[in-house]
Amino acid sequence: MPLNRDFIGREYPFPGTFEVGREHLRQFATAIGDTNPLYTDVDAAKAAGHPDVVAPPTFLTTLNFRFATEGPVADPELGLNYALVVHGEQQFELHRPVRAGDVLSVVSKVTDIRDAGRNEIMVVEGAVTDASGERVATVRSSIVSRGTAAGEGRSA
């Protein structure tokens, strides 16, 4: 089943905030096997000029999954089968490092859904801001829905 193209352009301002905690940063760094002290040691982070421990560059993916159940991907009207999904591309623009103590908000927007051969590609862009409203990051994700392009359905 092809994805619902009506979703292109839809915006999802996620309710609530995402608080970045030291323990979550520690868990995430551990999960990627990264022992950089600036993720876990407040003194080391401060010595390097940061107000608190910082996040690995890809950490904001956790924010996406925190709100995933309220985003476009989880909307039944989109028609996405998550088991058919693989990741296509990912981009993080970090205007400043994410750090412990940040209270983040995100507005996600579906910027594109298109065919790519037998597959479909959906692009979602998240604008991440901090408690003062300043832009912290832009997160662009492109996911591939395998074998769901309309052409495939017609030929089957």
Place this chain on the structure above:
Amino acid sequence: MTQLSYDEVEVGTELPARTFPVTRLDLVRYCGASGDFNVIHWNERIAKSVGLPDVIAHGMYTMAVAGRVVTDWVGDPGAVESYGVRFSRPVVVPDEEGTTLTVSGRVEDKLDGGRVSVALTATVGEGDEAQKVLTQARAVVRLR
């Protein structure tokens, strides 16, 4: 603030290549830390039923591990201003032996504002069998 100086870095400067073993346990741990519990990252039966060769690593796990080559080089992860990749091939993680990711990097450009662009290469398999799992993998970092 990184200790790495812009003036000391040239286009073509190589970042030390590293190998990273990847096991099912790593993927389960990443599920928990990231919140991405897609079954294809931990359930072999379902992964195969949807046409995958086996359980595959999260693209974001591969991206995060590859990024360590850059953050270890600059020292301060806060120096990373942008990081993007395209996932060209899934990283298949068999139950018993797992797999090994090999990552290297090279400074491809010196930009304004004391920034450099680093191109990353990430492969699985060895020698002639090596296959790229990331393409267009690139990080921009701000140096001292």
